Amino acid sequence: xxxxxxxxxxxPRPGAGGSEQAVSAEDDPPVPLADDAVLDVDxxxxxxxxxxxxxxxxxxxxxxxxxxxxxxxxxALLLVDRMRTRFGLSSSRPALHMSFTxxxxxxxxxxxxxxxxxxxxxxxxxRGHLVSxxxxxxxxxxxxxxxxxxxxxxxxxxxGVLFIDEAYYLxxxxxxxxxxxxSVEILLQIMENQRDDLVVILAGYKDRMDDFFRSNPGMSxxxxxxxxxxxxxxxxxxxxxxxxxxxxxxxxPEDTVRVLRDYLDKRMRQPRFANARSVRNAIERARLRQAxxxxxxxxxxxxxxxxxxxxxxxxxxxxxxTDPPEEADAEG
Amino acid sequence: MRITQxxxxxxxxxxxxxxxxxxxxxxxxxxxxxxEFTDDPHPRNVYxxxxxxxxxxxxxxxxxxxxxxxxxxAYPVHYVRVSAFDARLTRQxxxxxxxxxxxxxxxxxxxxxxxxxxxxxRYTLRGYASExxxxxxxxxxxx
Numbered sequence: 001x002x003x004x005x006x007x008x009x010x011x012p013r014p015g016a017g018g019s020e021q022a023v024s025a026e027d028d029p030p031v032p033l034a035d036d037a038v039l040d041v042d043x044x045x046x047x048x049x050x051x052x053x054x055x056x057x058x059x060x061x062x063x064x065x066x067x068x069x070x071x072x073x074x075x076a077l078l079l080v081d082r083m084r085t086r087f088g089l090s091s092s093r094p095a096l097h098m099s100f101t102x103x104x105x106x107x108x109x110x111x112x113x114x115x116x117x118x119x120x121x122x123x124x125x126x127r128g129h130l131v132s133x134x135x136x137x138x139x140x141x142x143x144x145x146x147x148x149x150x151x152x153x154x155x156x157x158x159x160g161v162l163f164i165d166e167a168y169y170l171x172x173x174x175x176x177x178x179x180x181x182x183s184v185e186i187l188l189q190i191m192e193n194q195r196d197d198l199v200v201i202l203a204g205y206k207d208r209m210d211d212f213f214r215s216n217p218g219m220s221x222x223x224x225x226x227x228x229x230x231x232x233x234x235x236x237x238x239x240x241x242x243x244x245x246x247x248x249x250x251x252x253p254e255d256t257v258r259v260l261r262d263y264l265d266k267r268m269r270q271p272r273f274a275n276a277r278s279v280r281n282a283i284e285r286a287r288l289r290q291a292x293x294x295x296x297x298x299x300x301x302x303x304x305x306x307x308x309x310x311x312x313x314x315x316x317x318x319x320x321x322t323d324p325p326e327e328a329d330a331e332g
Numbered sequence: 333m334r335i336t337q338x339x340x341x342x343x344x345x346x347x348x349x350x351x352x353x354x355x356x357x358x359x360x361x362x363x364x365x366x367x368e369f370t371d372d373p374h375p376r377n378v379y380x381x382x383x384x385x386x387x388x389x390x391x392x393x394x395x396x397x398x399x400x401x402x403x404x405x406a407y408p409v410h411y412v413r414v415s416a417f418d419a420r421l422t423r424q425x426x427x428x429x430x431x432x433x434x435x436x437x438x439x440x441x442x443x444x445x446x447x448x449x450x451x452x453x454r455y456t457l458r459g460y461a462s463e464x465x466x467x468x469x470x471x472x473x474x475x
Contacts, residue, residue: 154398155387155390155398155399156390160392
């Protein structure tokens with residue numbers, strides 16, 4: 001019998017000794033590749049599911065060219081970094097905090113969700129979940145309430161993406177006793193210290209976000225990617241309408257699409273137009289009118305096709321067409 | 333004398349990465365993780381103080397580590413442990429509990445023997461550290 005090293009009795013320690021090497025060998029190749037080795041980019045791509053995420057991004061999101069370009073660039077950088085590690089080159093983790101600016105309904109939240117998946121696929125986030133918060137979730141109501149509240153949210157978001165919608169409400173310039181500043185401070189500290197664990201995405205309207213960054217220069221400099229979401233064109237909105245209808249298993253025939261374009265054209269010029277969100281609302285209301293039309297028809301009998309089809313009349317009944325523009329209700 | 337309480341206490345102290353892996357295991361099992369601290373080393377001391385609330389909705393161990401580090405900073409010479417509660421019906425108990433910090437010097441225990449009638453002996457275990465008031469037991473009394 002051999003006495004255990006160190007004296008006293010000890011328990012055999014699983015994972016100590018030989019098996020430990022096996023574990024580390026799985027994680028990353030211990031020996032860097034030779035200087036003249038050649039890596040197959042396609043193979044590295046295939047290893048991560050970056051292509052699948054990018055494809056879904058292309059399929060599900062219409063337009064948004066600058067956004068997609070930037071996401072592609074980030075994905076490429078992460079892939080290159082991954083290959084650099086294989087050669088034993090240093091690959092400092094890039095700063096991944098982002099700000100998404102754009103009008104309402106331009107897909108900021110959806111892209112953030114995809115971003116979380118993408119970063120997870122590339123191995124930069126362990127969980128890849130999205131925690132979506134607003135000022136209410138971060139800022140407390142009395143002294144000493146803010147710090148624990150903000151930390152609680154940050155803890156929940158660890159390993160994933162923290163998405164702060166309408167981030168400019170966090171900081172109220174005109175009220176220096178507002179607790180938002182405290183929240184911003186904690187946020188900055190964590191963004192700096194826990195860069196490996198958390199990606200923060202701030203979102204909001206362009207002009208107000210600019211103001212926010214102007215009054216918080218520290219925040220602006222810690223965000224590497226400022227991505228601006230452009231407004232959609234009528235064509236893109238019509239394509240989005242097609243996607244939304246397909247999602248609900250509805251069909252938009254040719255003449256309905258034509259009416260819909262006309263509708264969007266008019267609706268865009270009205271106040272409170274919210275891009276894709278307005279399209280979604282328009283489809284929802286068309287569904288209501290279609291249902292009413294089908295039910296109220298005398299001697300009702302419907303086919304599957306009728307149940308699926310949104311007719312031009314369903315859109316033509318909208319207030320956007322009937323009311324004069326200046327009196328029209330924004331969501332008519 | 334190195335006290336042995338909870339899981340892994342016969343092993344060398346866990347490194348932060350190992351602690352993180354253990355916490356992640358708890359989270360993956362849907363146990364809620366809580367952090368507790370005390371400076372009373374007695375093995376029957378069940379009333380440890382809680383550091384914050386149990387964490388029910390933390391998805392990643394680094395969130396818990398943030399709190400562990402916070403607790404270590406505030407109580408640098410206390411015992412700190414992580415315990416995971418399994419709330420599932422039929423179990424509803426602590427599923428795993430292990431020390432993540434111990435004082436640099438642990439003076440150990442005195443064993444008192446009390447002679448009773450008929451040569452009976454009653455034993456009492458008394459930590460040398462707990463002779464001093466709470467908060468001043470392990471050096472650096474400032475904590």
